[in-house]
Amino acid sequence: MTWLLYGAYGYTGTLIAHLAAERGLRPILAGRDAGRTAALASALGLPHRVFDLKDAARHLDGVAAVLHCAGPFARTAKPMIDACIECGVHYLDITGEIGVFELAHRRGPVAASKGVMLLPGVGFDVVPSDCLAAHVAAALPGAARLALAFHSAGRMSHGTASTMAMHLGLGGAVRRGGAIVATPPGHAQREVDFGDGPRTVVSIPWGDVSTAYYSTGIGDIIVYLSLPTSLRLALRASALAGPLLRTAWVRSRLQRRIDAAPPGPTAEQRLRTRASLFAEAVTEDGRMATASLETPDGYDLTADAAILFAERVVAGAARPGFQTPSLLLGPDIVLACKGVRRRDATVTARE
Numbered sequence: 309m310t311w312l313l314y315g316a317y318g319y320t321g322t323l324i325a326h327l328a329a330e331r332g333l334r335p336i337l338a339g340r341d342a343g344r345t346a347a348l349a350s351a352l353g354l355p356h357r358v359f360d361l362k363d364a365a366r367h368l369d370g371v372a373a374v375l376h377c378a379g380p381f382a383r384t385a386k387p388m389i390d391a392c393i394e395c396g397v398h399y400l401d402i403t404g405e406i407g408v409f410e411l412a413h414r415r416g417p418v419a420a421s422k423g424v425m426l427l428p429g430v431g432f433d434v435v436p437s438d439c440l441a442a443h444v445a446a447a448l449p450g451a452a453r454l455a456l457a458f459h460s461a462g463r464m465s466h467g468t469a470s471t472m473a474m475h476l477g478l479g480g481a482v483r484r485g486g487a488i489v490a491t492p493p494g495h496a497q498r499e500v501d502f503g504d505g506p507r508t509v510v511s512i513p514w515g516d517v518s519t520a521y522y523s524t525g526i527g528d529i530i531v532y533l534s535l536p537t538s539l540r541l542a543l544r545a546s547a548l549a550g551p552l553l554r555t556a557w558v559r560s561r562l563q564r565r566i567d568a569a570p571p572g573p574t575a576e577q578r579l580r581t582r583a584s585l586f587a588e589a590v591t592e593d594g595r596m597a598t599a600s601l602e603t604p605d606g607y608d609l610t611a612d613a614a615i616l617f618a619e620r621v622v623a624g625a626a627r628p629g630f631q632t633p634s635l636l637l638g639p640d641i642v643l644a645c646k647g648v649r650r651r652d653a654t655v656t657a658r659e
Contacts, residue, residue, distance in 0.1 A: 311618045312336040312357070312371045314364075314388065315378025317344040319572040320402060320431070323611040324377065325352060333615070336371065339378065364391035372622045373398035375430070375614055381408045389426060393419050398626045400617055402431030402610055406481055406488065409518035416630030425626040427636060430617040431610030432603070434515045435633045436585055437531075438523050439642035440601050440650070441516065442634035444589040445524035447653035448597035451589035454526040456516050457500045457509045459534035460583035460606060481513035483521055483529040496530060502584035503600060503651070507534045523632045526589065578605035599653040604646065612645045 313328070315321045316337035328335050329352040337356040339345040349356035359367040361384055368374065374397055376388045381403035389412065392399040399419075401408070412426040419426045429435065437456050445451055480491040496511040509532035516531050573581070585601040603609045613633075620637060627636060634641070642648055 309370065309372035309622060310335055311373040311375055311622050312338050312368065313375050313377060314338045315376065316356075317341065317348050318377055318379075320607055320610055321377040322348065323607055324375070324614050325354070327611045328615055329354060331615070333619070335375070335618070338367070361387040361391075364388055365394045368392070368395040368397050371395075371397050373400060373618055373626070375618045376401040377614075379403065381405050381428075385411060385428070389415055389419075392426075393422050393424050396422055396424060398425040398427070398621050400427045400430050400614070400621065402614055403428050404431070404433030404515040406513055406515055406518045409515055410488070413518070413522065413630045420629030423628050425621065425628055425631055425636075427617065427621070427626075427631045427633070429515055429519060430614045430633060432583070432606035432613070434519050435613040435617075435645075436583075436601050436603050436609065436642050436648065437514075437516045437587070438519050438633045439639045440585055440587040440599055441520040441526075441589075442523045442639035443650070444587045444597040444599050444653050445526060446639065447599070447655055448589045448591060448595060450591050451524070451526050451597070452592045453528040453590045454520055454524060455498075455530050455532065455586075455588045455590075456520065457502070457532040457534070457586040458514075458583065459500075459502050459507060459509075459585075461581060479513070480511055481517050482511065482531075483517055483527060486521065486527040488517060496532070498532065500532065500534070500586050502534075502586055503602070504584075509534045519632045522630070523634045524589075572607065573605065578608050581605040583609070596656045597653045598656075600651045601642070602649045603642075604648075609645060609648070613642070616641070616644060 313335045316325050317339050325337055334354055337345055337349045337354050340360045342358045345356050345358050357367050374392055378384050382405055385408045389399050408428055412428045416426055480493045480495055481488055482491055494510040499506040500509050511530055512533045514531045517529055520529050583603045583606055587599050589597045
């Protein structure tokens with residue numbers, strides 16, 4: 309039994325396929341484009357299958373797990389999840405979309421009844437942040453609020469940019485009292501020191517708004533991203549332009565610009581990029597736990613982490629139902645990824 313990599317010829321899928329081959333692994337490469345799938349499989353000496361998502365259930369025989377890398381996942385996750393549940397195959401993906409995590413959580417009981425695990429988010433978002441959230445939560449039992457923040461100067465791939473364009477104008481999201489609540493885009497702002505001095509971060513609706521709740525039990529969660537002033541202002545202005553940004557005309561023009569750009573950062577650009585993460589848990593009486601994490605470029609971390617989780621699942625680590633990375637393999641599993649360094653949690657008593 310092995311795992312199947314769907315969307316193998318996309319930017320991130322290709323990184324995963326090459327890294328797997330370098331490590332002597334033999335996943336089945338898959339996608340809907342016959343030519344691109346076969347070409348990549350031939351170059352790497354790996355088996356392959358060609359199928360559309362609507363036919364996925366007919367092509368998962370002999371597969372223990374699917375690593376789904378064909379986004380935007382808001383459109384593609386459900387048919388693959390349904391196929392995996394039908395076929396008794398574990399599901400993993402590299403999404404960072406709140407809606408997909410919530411979908412997987414809702415489908416968790418049905419998956420569990422079939423002995424199937426649903427594990428979305430085995431990439432940069434959310435493996436390092438989920439593990440860091442669980443780490444600070446363990447250091448401060450009873451925490452009521454959780455803040456997570458990201459900083460990276462790396463470039464985006466076509467897939468990431470397309471997903472962001474699809475959600476443009478839809479607003480932000482946080483958790484309050486355990487429920488996901490819609491907010492204006494970039495409604496909250498603060499300073500975070502990632503280790504090189506304070507940076508201004510702004511709230512964003514990333515996947516941890518969903519997953520960190522299931523991983524930690526903390527009911528109030530907000531996620532921030534470090535952005536330059538111009539982009540922070542543009543994000544806040546998008547609240548007024550939301551209806552325009554959601555029109556098909558604007559989105560088609562944005563997508564054409566994305567498609568005309570390079571598929572993603574080069575190997576040299578990724579090598580020069582590091583990402584920093586920060587987590588802060590706070591109790592009602594003001595006690596605080598903070599920790600930080602440094603990783604390689606997000607796409608390299610995604611390839612490494614996705615393979616790590618796929619291999620562990622095939623080896624027997626799967627647990628039926630919905631899982632998050634830290635729930636499945638613990639908050640320290642991120643340290644098994646190459647180039648990851650963590651500054652462990654520091655707990656501060658209230659003043």
